[in-house]
Amino acid sequence: MxxxxxxxxxxxxxxxxxxxxxxxxxxxxxxxxxxxxxxxxxxxxxxxxxxxxxxxxxxxxxxxxxxxxxxxxxxxxxxxxxxxxxxxxxxxxxxxxxxxxxxxxxxxxxxxxxxxxxxxxxxxxxxxxxxxxxxxxxxxxxxxxxxxxxxxxxxxxxxxxxxxxxxxxxxxxGNNGHCVNSPAINFSIESITNFAAGKPLTATAICGLGNPKRFVEDIRTFGINVEKAIVRRDHDKRFHQIVQAELAQDKNIVISQKDACRLQQSLLAHPKLHTAIQKITVSDNILKKLL
Incomplete structure (x- = not known):
């Protein structure tokens, strides 16, 4: 098959x-x-x-x-x-x-x-x-x-x-990636809302990005115990319904900043909803290549 x-x-x-x-x-x-x-x-x-x-x-x-x-x-x-x-x-x-x-x-x-x-x-x-x-x-x-x-x-x-x-x-x-040459750009998780670093947190990762595997790996590296990952398609217009269904089960949820743009502010304020804030580190010589 x-x-x-x-x-x-x-x-x-x-x-x-x-x-x-x-x-x-x-x-x-x-x-x-x-x-x-x-x-x-x-x-x-x-x-x-x-x-x-x-x-x-x-x-x-x-x-x-x-x-x-x-x-x-x-x-x-x-x-x-x-x-x-x-x-x-x-x-x-x-x-x-x-x-x-x-x-x-x-x-x-x-x-x-x-x-x-x-x-x-x-x-x-x-x-x-x-x-x-x-x-x-x-x-x-x-x-x-x-x-x-x-x-x-x-x-x-x-x-x-x-x-x-x-x-x-x-x-x-990314967080766990390796690059043969010195990377021009490093993508990593800088912080997660409603989460104190060092404290244990078990959560469901809901991801509508192009590379959900990397997102899950990144938040695990940050210290989140991901018990389940729900993958949605990019630009998913039903994303808020999926999040609401998981919150109704009293689950902690981690989403990306881009996925957060699909949710209403009232839902983003939920104490069990956590948004991973991404950090970009760009090498010093990158602007010389661009300009």
Whole structure:
């Protein structure tokens, strides 16, 4: 049965590959370069690479320089839009603005004269952005075979689909990760709400991220005893119902900051609901690679 499932997924990946190439040929042909710098934070991974947290980090850097920044999210990633918007609620409205759009290039073209920098959260495969600074968050070697593509594997595109000379590769590592080279970015859990470090806590991890396994490992490293993990799909609109059902059983629950964006404030205030606050540590030489 496993062999049949694997074969089916491989065939599905082959069809995905055909659709990917056709879509790019018909709809994502390179377009005229925009008049302002465009930074695209992406990854070969379909999800779970840390694109949104790093987008926020990069936006803060440009904000400190006094730049006017437009951050573009895909409208389907509504929780990421909320997460970024909340991070910059206190920022001057004229300095940072977050857009949810189905067409990043069209939106970028329309607003380019109003901002100093356009920053895309994802959009790594959008080949319309000629001359963009493409940042790739790497957790492993770039994929090169069809078996690595969705749904057989976790990747959306292959190494040969991109001009590697245009890509800035940044090695990433998590709490328990190891990197051959010194990592450019380290993702870790800084704190967990409603939790005192050093005290025992047994909880259910509910995760709607692209890499739930890494999230569970990270909170275990922080000291949480994870007795059960519930995995939901990315951008899950039923996430709040799942959380409510577990809380009704008097369970402690740990969720990510992104997943917290799917919940009402009244639910976030529940004493048994814990949000893992992520910390990003970026190497000193990273800005030299980016600018």
């Amino acid at each position: 496993k062999h049949i499932t694997k074969s089916f997924r491989l065939v599905a990946s082959a069809f995905y590959r055909i659709a990917y190439k056709l879509h790019h040929k018909l709809f994502l042909r390179p377009q005229p370069q925009l008049r302002v710098p465009v930074f695209i934070v992406g990854s070969y991974l379909a999800g779970g690479a840390g694109k949104t947290p790093f987008t926020i980090w990069l936006a803060k850097h440009f904000q400190e320089q006094g730049k006017k920044i437009a951050i573009l999210c895909h409208s389907a990633a509504w929780d990421e839009f909320i997460m970024i918007e909340r991070k910059f609620q206190s920022a001057k409205s004229t300095q940072i603005k977050v857009f949810a759009t189905k067409n990043r290039y069209k939106t970028a073209k329309e607003i380019q004269d109003k901002f100093d920098i356009i920053l895309c959260d994802d959009g790594f495969e959008d080949s319309r952005f000629t001359g963009a600074h493409r940042i790739c968050l790497d957790w492993q070697e770039p994929p090169q075979s069809i078996a690595s593509l969705l749904p057989s594997g976790p990747f959306r595109s292959l190494k040969q689909d991109h001009d590697e000379t245009e890509i800035i590769h940044l090695d990433c590592v």
